[in-house]
Amino acid sequence: MRKKIVAGNWKMNKTFEEAEDLVYEIADGIESMSLDDTEIIVCPPYVFLELTSDAVNDKKLKIGAQNVHHERSGSYTGEVSAAMLQSMDIKYVIVGHSERRKYFHESGEMLFQKVRIAREHELTPIFCCGEQLEDRKSGKHFDVVKAQLEETVFRLDEEHFARVIIAYEPVWAIGTGETASPEQAQEMHACIRDLIGKAYTDQTAADTTILYGGSCNPGNAASLFNNPDVDGGLIGGASLKSADFLEIIKHRLNT
Numbered sequence: 358m359r360k361k362i363v364a365g366n367w368k369m370n371k372t373f374e375e376a377e378d379l380v381y382e383i384a385d386g387i388e389s390m391s392l393d394d395t396e397i398i399v400c401p402p403y404v405f406l407e408l409t410s411d412a413v414n415d416k417k418l419k420i421g422a423q424n425v426h427h428e429r430s431g432s433y434t435g436e437v438s439a440a441m442l443q444s445m446d447i448k449y450v451i452v453g454h455s456e457r458r459k460y461f462h463e464s465g466e467m468l469f470q471k472v473r474i475a476r477e478h479e480l481t482p483i484f485c486c487g488e489q490l491e492d493r494k495s496g497k498h499f500d501v502v503k504a505q506l507e508e509t510v511f512r513l514d515e516e517h518f519a520r521v522i523i524a525y526e527p528v529w530a531i532g533t534g535e536t537a538s539p540e541q542a543q544e545m546h547a548c549i550r551d552l553i554g555k556a557y558t559d560q561t562a563a564d565t566t567i568l569y570g571g572s573c574n575p576g577n578a579a580s581l582f583n584n585p586d587v588d589g590g591l592i593g594g595a596s597l598k599s600a601d602f603l604e605i606i607k608h609r610l611n612t
């Protein structure tokens with residue numbers, strides 16, 4: 358049985374006090390909810406991982422990192438390794454976000470190294486894929502996403518792939534207020550599940566959690582989550598306000 362997940366990506370936002378307030382508001386907000394098979398994760402900036410991990414100790418909320426370096430250790434000033442995250446008991450890490458691909462020039466090969474090293478350290482990658490607007494306009498969106506998966510996560514053994522969460526995030530919908538329609542999301546998620554079935558097995562495809570990300574908010578979450586292949590969301594802007602994030606979680610629990 359695959360899990361439903363709502364994950365928040367705080368990106369480069371919040372100060373120490375703001376992060377503390379937000380994580381407590383979310384952790385306390387979900388405490389009384391009956392989550393069943395739904396997992397709630399927040400991914401704060403690295404510098405707040407310890408603060409937020411301490412805050413959620415013994416609570417239902419889980420903490421993930423926004424990135425991990427593609428080498429195991431060494432002279433990479435300013436970077437953070439998978440072993441460091443593992444040693445802090447972090448279980449999730451976002452890999453392949455379009456902002457990292459664009460601003461930090463992360464290539465397919467580098468992203469493969471990241472997911473491989475993450476899995477070596479018991480981290481669950483939340484692997485992002487998604488097309489640019491030009492790709493969609495020219496009808497290449499399925500091919501682009503297929504290539505992104507083939508050059509990265511599909512190179513993992515089935516045992517490791519089975520621990521990967523996929524996040525479909527059309528680049529044109531990230532932070533733009535423009536969301537993929539429920540039909541566009543379902544169509545791409547079904548395509549991704551089909552590709553997983555071909556790369557591995559139907560069982561693995563059925564068990565893989567596929568999240569939608571890109572301007573998901575309390576107003577559109579229910580219609581997105583109400584699709585058979587949309588298992589939840591990776592939420593950026595709307596995860597920065599506890600009321601909005603909790604509202605989105607409620608939509609996941611009720612659809």
Ligand code: PGA
Pocket residue numbers: 366526530531532533534570571572573591592593594595
């Ligand atoms: P957004 O970001 O919800 O602000 O569009 C989503 C993401 O980048 O993961």
